[in-house]
Amino acid sequence: MIYFLVNNNYHLLDVYEHCKNLRKFEKSLIQIPHTLECISKDENFNNIFIFKTPFSKMKNYFNIINVKKIERKVKSKLTINANDILFVYTEYEILNQYIITLFKKNGAKVYVIEDGGFPTYLTYSIEDTEPLSLKEKIKLFYFNYFLGYRFVNFLKYNNLIFPQINENYLDGVLLYLDINIVRNIKKFLLSKNKKQLDLDKSKALFLNEKIYEYYCSKSEYSDILKICIEKMIDKFEIVYFKFHPKETEENKLWQLKILNQYSNVEIIQDNSPVENLLVIYKTKYVFSFLSAALLNLNAQGAVPVYIYHWFDNILENNVFQNIDNILHNIGYKFINKNCEITDVGFSSKNYDDLKLDTFLKEIK
Incomplete structure (x- = not known):
């Protein structure tokens, strides 16, 4: 069994x-x-x-x-x-x-x-x-x-x-x-057993993280969030924004005051895994600071975009230093600070072809 x-x-x-x-x-x-x-x-x-x-x-x-x-x-x-x-x-x-x-x-x-x-x-x-x-x-x-x-x-x-x-x-x-x-x-x-999706390059998804609880103040994160959203809306026709499932209503409110200033930012209320959200919203690019969900999106044809390196006060933290080392070691290519989205993400060489059924036969 x-x-x-x-x-x-x-x-x-x-x-x-x-x-x-x-x-x-x-x-x-x-x-x-x-x-x-x-x-x-x-x-x-x-x-x-x-x-x-x-x-x-x-x-x-x-x-x-x-x-x-x-x-x-x-x-x-x-x-x-x-x-x-x-x-x-x-x-x-x-x-x-x-x-x-x-x-x-x-x-x-x-x-x-x-x-x-x-x-x-x-x-x-x-x-x-x-x-x-x-x-x-x-x-x-x-x-x-x-x-x-x-x-x-x-x-x-x-x-x-x-x-x-x-x-x-x-x-x-x-x-x-x-x-x-x-x-x-x-x-x-x-290997990921995922079907490649037909995704829209004019759409992006931002997965929010509670970094204001650990790595910066809420005031600092307000400025960071504005910078990120403004860079994204300059590149994409629509930006979908999803709060972290564990964010409180109180913390959502002060962030919504920022997000509601932009007409082409749409808040996603669905707490489904990002793999399911890609099927619904068809976003080609998925942005975040340290969301682990981005690591395996290549399998569905999406481009994972990590942006913590845009902010020196975030990058200098030990957690992000270790994440940075991991991403560099597995060949991840970072977006530049001008938000130019060419040549970003993982190369296919990081993925193996071993399926779980084959693995089970090999270990018997």
Whole structure:
């Protein structure tokens, strides 16, 4: 049995794409929703499971009784044997890690499929050098010793914690772009099973990011946003703007005051993955500061346009320095500050032809 473990709508969309080549395989779906519209029936899957994470809210975080209750539910629902294979999209969710260990204890194989980009690329390509705070050490101690989750590790980067599982529990990581990784995990290059779209070069999409919460002030971002939009409307007949799904209404309001000044800027309310938005809005160019969604748009014929390098105060941050190194290493070509859109994006050489069905046959 092939199992897919998903946490958000992007994961599920990617699973559906792989299912097109896996019709001869028996498949099951495990859902632990973060930003996921869960499904209960689907012809692609023999079995569908839904488990709620006990780690989403701080008031439940240290509720050991609740955690153990969910563990028992997971164990009772999943029947795992040594011939099974689990594909998981992120280690960030601790319940994902627990399920990974169940598969490994039963002799099954486990692979991580990159979850859309930078969270995988960054955390797989940087060394763990930042020391944990006392609070972070207590939280890790709770996982390791109170819950018995000795497999949980914390990677600290730019003062943020990224939970990772002990590498012995993973048989490999499947990437869509070829990057150097420092973790002791076997790497495979996978191809995107996407159809090239007929896209409109007069249209562009801007995927907003909450960089005003981490990398600059709201006042600075107001000026940055004006510069970006004005450069874009000078090049395109229409610019679609999409807020990040986690932006608050309060933060949307002060940005809307800027955006509403431009008649050819249209706000997209749909929170569907960008792959679906391309089908609807037909935008040839997709702009953003650090959206991981841009990394795999070549497969649909869109041009990903990163613009953080337009602003020195953004580029000097360590996070963007590491992103910049990754993009340069995989051959990404940046747009210039005049917003000239020729020779921008990834070359096709960064993509491999390996489909998931072929991969499964090779590892048997």
